[in-house]
Amino acid sequence: MQRLTVSTSEALDRFISRVSRRSPLSDDEAAALLALPATIQRARGNADIVSPGELVEQSCLVVDGMLGRFVQMVDxxxxxxxxxxxxxxxxxxxxxxxxxDGALQALSNVVVLRIPHDDLRRIAKRYPAIVEAFWRDCVVDASIQSVWMANMGRLDAKARMAHLLCEIGTRLEHAGVAKRDRFAFEATQSHLADALGLTPVHVNRTLQDLRSTGFVAIGNRRVEISDWAALAAIAGFDPAYLHLDQDTVSAATAWRHAPASRA
Incomplete structure (x- = not known):
């Protein structure tokens, strides 16, 4: 295994920080995550990181850039x-x-840490709280996908685009790598079409429509939102599904400290 560099250590720190917002971890638990062995993979945009049907033995942690999960149709x-x-x-x-069951593909130039499943299982067996943290992380992924599905079925193209921009900005801000109203966004219009269920031509028109509001500037692979409240209103964006609220975390973990009930 390659020894972790400063940048990859920072990536694990970022992951631990994000996980800890939803699942408080002890110093020992955080140290166990930080000590995970990993290999570094770099890839250019549109390169597959994981192919459909591949049997994988490692999980992927994003250090830099953006990845997308694809499902490919028979056509x-x-x-x-x-x-x-x-x-x-x-x-x-x-x-x-x-x-x-799908592909992981680089949407931009990316740096990824590949962490062996065996090592993730090893620390999960030793630290039950890490199992709970991993479980909650997977639940949040499912929550995000559920909202994406609802948006595809019920929002118009302008609202769908606005919602995606609000979500990515919020997630980047909580990752500590950008501000929610100013961030790099290197997905192409083709990627946006594949994410939002639109044609590339429709994506182009929708971006122009959003620019015309004056609330958001999109270009040169950057997004700048001058009126967050107005863009969020177009989207109907409520970040609750991202489960970043500390009160929710406290309620979810309160059982650990509750007195045992008597039979």
Whole structure:
């Protein structure tokens, strides 16, 4: 295994920080995560990190850049079902379901840490709270996908685009790598079409429509939102599904400290 460099250590720190917002960890538990062995993988945009049907033995943690999860139709068309940013563990679920049912592909130039399933299982056996943290992380992934599905079925193109921008900005801010109203966004219009269920031509029109509001500037692979409240209103964006609220975390973990009930 390659020894962790400063940048990869920072990536694990970022992951631990994000996980800890939802699942408080002790110093020993955080240290166990930080000590995970990993190999570094770099890839250019549109390169597959995991191929459909591949049997994987490692989970992927994004150090830099953006990854997308694809499902490919029999006619070759693809749908992006998730986007992952720095600090995200893209396929934590693969520890228990190692056969990939979709592809993980770089949406930009990316740096990824590949962490062996065996090592994730090892620390999970030793630290039950880490199991709970991993479980909750997978639940949040499912929550995000549920909202994406609802948006695809019920929002118009402008609202869908606005919602995606609000979500990515919020996630990047909580990852500590950008501000929610100013961030790099290197997904292409083709990627946006695959994520939002639109044609590239429709994506182009929708971006122009959003620019015309004056609330958001999109270009040169950057997003700048001058009126967050107005963009969030277009989207109907409520970040509750991202489960970043500390009160929710406290309620979810309160059982650990509750007195045992008597039979």
């Amino acid at each position: 070759g068309r693809r749908q992006i079902t998730a986007m992952y940013v720095a600090g995200d563990m893209c396929d934590l679920h693969s520890v228990v379901v190692p056969r990939a």
